[in-house]
Amino acid sequence: MANVPSDLKYTKDHEWVRVNGKTAVVGITDHAQRQLGDVVYVELPKVGETFEAGSPFGSIESVKAVSEAFAPLSGKVTKVNEELVASPELINEEPYGDGWLIEVELSDSNQLNELLSATAYEEFVKDDA
Template sequence: MSNIPSDLKYTKEHEWARVESDKVTVGITDHAQNTLGDVVYVELPKVGATVTEGQPFGTVESVKAVSELFAPISGKVLEVNPELESSPEDVNADPYGDGWLIKIAPSDTKQLDSLLSAAAYAKLLESA
């Protein structure tokens, strides 16, 4: 069973979003990292780049496949996790902690309302 923290919002593409006052931290879910297998490389946008809700913002490469990462909300990239360049395996080891991907300054916080709750995300996984 996947770990699904209740304080996060989720996308149907298996990204999570943690809302922290004026920014939103984004990563991939425990389910996603389990499905991918060992992550060997993460490609992320540059700080200052703009991401668009539902659109790809980077890729995660595992021993099995390369998968696109989709932005849960639109906004400007404030931070990119610098550790992932040398330690992409953090995505597997701690997807909700050290394995975070980017931090976004949201352009429209109302977009967060369309994301899934932990319960709705758990239902999505059950029906998959």
């Protein structure tokens, strides 16, 4: 069973969100990185770019496939994980830690209510495992 920390919010596109006041750190879930396999390249947006919830903000390339990463919330990118340029495998090793993708300044915190809880996400991926 994939690791699903209970203090995070999740999307059906397999992103996780860690909210900290008006900002949120975004990454892909343990389940997603397992499905992808070994990550070899990550393309991330530039700081200052804005995205609407549900729109693609970057891509993650593995030995198996290229997958888009989708913005779980609308907002402006305030940080990108530069470590992933040299070490994309951090996504496989620590999807909820050093493998984070971007930090976003939220434009509408009400969108958090539309995200899945850990329990709901576990239920969502249960048949995928």
